[in-house]
Amino acid sequence: MRAFDYTRAEDAKGASAAAAAASAARFIAGGTNLLDLMKLQIETPRTVVDISRLPLRAIEETDEGGLRIGALVTNSDLAADERVRRDYPVLSRALLAGASGQLRNKATTGGNLLQRTRCGYFYDTSTACNKREPGSGCDAMGGFNRILAVLGTSDKCIATHPSDMAVAMRALDAVVETMKADGSTRELTLDALYRLPGDTPQIETALEPGELITALRLPAPLGGTQVYRKVRDRASYAFALVSVAAVVTMDAGRMNTVRLAFGGLGTMPWRDRAVEEVLEGQMPSAELFARAADVLLAEAKGHGENDFKIPLARRTLAAVLHEAVRGETR
Ligand SMILES: Cc1cc2nc3c(=O)[nH]c(=O)nc-3n(C[C@H](O)[C@H](O)[C@H](O)COP(=O)(O)OP(=O)(O)OC[C@H]3O[C@@H](n4cnc5c(N)ncnc54)[C@H](O)[C@@H]3O)c2cc1C
Ligand code: SF4
Numbered sequence: 001m002r003a004f005d006y007t008r009a010e011d012a013k014g015a016s017a018a019a020a021a022a023s024a025a026r027f028i029a030g031g032t033n034l035l036d037l038m039k040l041q042i043e044t045p046r047t048v049v050d051i052s053r054l055p056l057r058a059i060e061e062t063d064e065g066g067l068r069i070g071a072l073v074t075n076s077d078l079a080a081d082e083r084v085r086r087d088y089p090v091l092s093r094a095l096l097a098g099a100s101g102q103l104r105n106k107a108t109t110g111g112n113l114l115q116r117t118r119c120g121y122f123y124d125t126s127t128a129c130n131k132r133e134p135g136s137g138c139d140a141m142g143g144f145n146r147i148l149a150v151l152g153t154s155d156k157c158i159a160t161h162p163s164d165m166a167v168a169m170r171a172l173d174a175v176v177e178t179m180k181a182d183g184s185t186r187e188l189t190l191d192a193l194y195r196l197p198g199d200t201p202q203i204e205t206a207l208e209p210g211e212l213i214t215a216l217r218l219p220a221p222l223g224g225t226q227v228y229r230k231v232r233d234r235a236s237y238a239f240a241l242v243s244v245a246a247v248v249t250m251d252a253g254r255m256n257t258v259r260l261a262f263g264g265l266g267t268m269p270w271r272d273r274a275v276e277e278v279l280e281g282q283m284p285s286a287e288l289f290a291r292a293a294d295v296l297l298a299e300a301k302g303h304g305e306n307d308f309k310i311p312l313a314r315r316t317l318a319a320v321l322h323e324a325v326r327g328e329t330r
Contacts, residue, residue: 001038008050012214013183015051020181020210022047027212029072030106032099033115040123042116042132056110056214059083065220068177071110071213075165076101078109088218090226090245094168097230100237110213113166113176113193114205117159118239120144130156131201142304147239150300150309152267157201158303159267162239166190166269168228169216171245171261177215180208187217194268222257224249225327229320230263231312240264242309242316248324255279255325262296265313272296284325289318 005022009015019025026045028034029052037043056070059081067083078084079095099107121127121139128137140148140158149160169190176188193205207213227246232238243263249256258279262270278292293314300310 002041002044004038004045005047006050007047009054012054012056012179012212013181015049015054016179016183016210016212017181018210019047019049019212020208022049025049025210027051027110029108029111030074031111032103032107033111037116041125042123051212062217066218069109069216069218071215072108075099075104075107075109075112078165079104087221088168088172088226090171090228090247091165091168091218093226093228094164094230094243094245097228097240097243098164109165109216112163113169113190113213113216115163116204118162119148119159122159131159131197131204134200134202140303144305145303146305147241147264148303148306149265149267150302150306150313151262151265151270151297152196153301153303154197154199154201154267156199157197157267158306159197159201160239160264161194161266161268162263163269164228164230164240164243164263167240167243167261167263168245169218170269170271171247171259172222173219173259175217175219176213177217178207179212179214181210185214190269191271197267222247222249222259224257225324227320227324227327229316229323231316242313244316244320246320246324248321248328250325250328254281254283256281260317262313265300265309279321284321286318289321290314292321293317 007018024045025047027049056072058070060068062068075095079092085092121129127139130138148158176193179185224247230240230243240263245261247259258276275292275296
């Protein structure tokens with residue numbers, strides 16, 4: 001690990017100001033991703049700003065009937081929250097499908113959103129990786145890419161975003177609240193937060209230097225049946241090959257509201273309104289679900305080892321929709 005300066009922040013504005021003032025700074029929250037990356041010298045911050053003692057651990061009800069989740073709420077506490085389990089079970093299930101109990105006790109909401117990819121080449125400094133070292137190439141193309149993305153890729157990078165929580169948050173229309181060094185705040189949908197790799201895969205989000213995530217906000221619950229299904233190589237403690245978060249409400253036998261987001265497939269937690277529009281207002285059927293998969297996967301591109309994800313995504317989507325529809329009509 002390289003030497004670095006360490007600062008403990010007293011408040012959100014101070015944290016943001018300290019990080020913005022340093023030339024290469026990182027916030028540390030639970031440290032479950034950042035420390036690993038620092039030990040491998042993939043992340044080499046000159047300043048580490050410890051935000052772990054900031055008062056951002058509350059889960060509060062909003063005036064709109066939703067929830068505001070502080071950026072330092074741990075994944076364990078969020079999954080166990082009575083309101084989350086009752087009103088946003090897809091989120092609770094996604095969190096519990098991620099990592100291990102010990103990791104979830106440390107991992108935070110903000111850190112989970114900003115964890116880096118699990119592409120093996122990114123973690124191996126002897127290989128070419130445009131995300132780790134811009135312009136060096138991408139050894140994952142035509143290499144070991146079993147876990148990598150088939151949607152939203154570029155010829156510079158095909159890394160998947162690894163978070164389970166962010167997939168559920170996308171299906172639920174979560175909004176990220178941030179604070180900049182001058183104390184100003186802004187709100188970003190997850191669509192606006194994450195960037196596709198394009199020619200600059202090293203730039204993963206729209207956050208500015210020093211911009212701190214302070215909270216995530218969930219809108220009022222949609223109800224309906226909520227499903228999170230994660231297909232992976234081992235039953236636990238493994239990242240998703242394909243995951244689907246679904247919220248479905250029914251009206252007179254037809255699918256009314258449909259919210260779908262996908263993990264393991266895209267370079268960011270994936271959502272495509274066109275897929276939902278195919279389903280909304282329709283009577284559920286295997287043919288309809290296949291049509292939705294066609295729309296989802298129209299632009300999907302495998303890179304050899306990960307070709308299997310395309311048919312796997314079709315089957316997983318169909319299974320999740322069958323389960324969600326059954327839950328609503330039971
Ligand atoms: C063995 C293992 C298995 C795992 N399996 C899964 C899995 O199956 N599914 C899954 O989703 N995750 C999994 N994880 C990842 C784990 O969920 C993340 O490491 C964790 O959520 C990161 O949160 P943290 O608070 O520890 O972040 P940190 O490591 O502290 O930070 C991560 C990044 O976020 C930045 N950051 C943190 N908080 C903020 C903030 N408030 N504002 C701005 N920037 C911030 C940091 O600067 C850093 O760049 C696994 C991790 C390990 C080690
Ligand atoms: S897929 Fe992205 S993260 Fe993986 S080696 Fe290529 S550039 Fe690096």
